[in-house]
Amino acid sequence: MDAAVTDPAALAAALDRTGYLPDEGLATAAFLALRMHRPLFLEGDPGVGKTSLATALAEVLDARLVRLQCYEGIDAAQALYDWDFPRQVLHLRAAETAGHRDADELERSLYDRRFLVARPILQAIEHAPSVLLVDEIDRADDEFEAFLLEVLADNAVTIPEIGTIRASTPPLVVLTSNRTREVHDALKRRCLYHWVAHPTYEREVAILRRRQPEVAERLTRDVARVTAGLREADLLKPPGVAESLDWAQALHLLGARSLDVENAAATLGAVLKYHEDAVRVRETVLAELIGA
């Protein structure tokens, strides 16, 4: 798609310019997905930047981002295409009043492209180049996975009444999963699999600096260090990068220049989303982490 992307390092630099800082593994994964025309399957804890990678990639490739949010019970009519029934009926009535007689002709006009409502997958195939983000595939049912597999395999959608719509350039597909359910092997086999880990301390500082340059540098470092400590603290829900960004922002808005026990305790709700976690951290490790 983009001729400038010649190796993983070039892609990493391009992503960097959009404000997304990938590590080596993620950059290699995205590069190979582009080159091999394979879907990229990203797993990892919530809040590590799986979804934002797709947004950043779309920006780098100057492609349209089409997002398909999965949920339980999603089916082909919501993911692929649907007919606009009310408009079809209207058309039919109008033809009737106009005294239309040719039944075949009428039927053909009824299944015209203009009565087709394109849902995310069809949109991604019609509007090349595009990045198709299939978000939280683990929430959809197994049957939906099988259906997705079929579409991804030939990058084309067949509509019985119209014919096959094929992508001029296959969309770059990014699938994300939070591992609430194990996704079927058949789907994984066709993808490049990457586990997105929490960033290292240095990378997290870099991400925070990049996203929120207005926050004091001292505070940024404190937040990154304590968040990294919290991830080791055996919590119900370890904070991701999204949470550390929120936290730094919250502290900044309170006018903090560095992290101390009082302002940390007051803003803990930005990082820890479980009451049990907040109580435990406040009572035990917080002072130690900040003092360290």
Add this chain to the structure above:
Amino acid sequence: MGFARTLRHAGVPATPDRVQAMVVALGHLDVASPADTYWAGRLTLCGDPADLDRYDAAFAAYFGGAGAPAPRPRPAAVRLRAVPLDDRDGGGADPGDGSTRTTLASRQEVLRHRDVSTLSAAERDEVRRLLALLAPQVGRRRTRRYGPASRGAVDLERTVRRMLHQGGEPSRLARRARRRKPRRLVLLADVSGSMEPYADALLRFAHAAVRVTPFNVEVFTLGTRLTRVTRELRRRDPDAALEAAGAAIPDWSGGTRLGDALKAFLDQWGQRGAARGAVVVLCSDGWERGDPTLLGEQVARLARLAHTVIWVNPHRGKPGYEPVTGGMVAALPHIDHLVAGHNLAALEQLVRVIGQS
């Protein structure tokens, strides 16, 4: 390719199509660079966080550790410390009179009420055959999805479609209602030393459940660590499935830290969705080597996530049993049903409890 064989040996699913993908990936990268080789393999050959550690080890072994990037943080693999368990009476004490019921009762009827830990080899085979016939199925819940129904709200889409078929003439209204789907069933089996006499029967029960609705059941074993055996139990033949599960469980008849293992389950699977709204069956005798308060907390957490929590305790079927072990006392306030699981009749009872929840 030698590397692929090393990987398969280590348990990474390096199937031929995946290996081919790796070769293609390498074609786009720098073959001479160890880091590129590492990533090309990792991205194409692995399919699970558990594969990553195995992959790293195999990569280091095969390529002499050269160039593999420094180990990076990855999903915490559960490795609880094994705690030596003192030699307790495994519940194998013969209940004596249990075996001599009325002479009129059929052999099967007698078998149904015999404690599975006291069976002879022939009787065990018979019980195993009967176990395979059980069909545990879970109660249903409403889903977001609509399906055709004879009564309910008007289904606009289908009504209009029907109209179109008839050239735009209004016709009978189509109706729709929420579909119903079985709840997920999660079986957690304690495979520690004290549960050894019952573990085989419980896993066979689990196998029967997996056979009925393969994609609606999850099975884990708890011991010194958490092991997911759902995939192994999907095999058709009970003996082959049990053998595969046995090979996958590294801590058969070891010690147990029920609280820790349950926590591992909730952290890695339960909270993310496996236990949400599910019917969870926990099979254990409640002997806890660790801190019973941790077990109590974790069972409470499980109860908040799950639809129903059923505790199967083989000792419950014995005369004079009281739930007095530390673990049981801590867990009792949070569980919905406490059932026995020591013989076939009790397991049939369990099928009913699961079906009604």
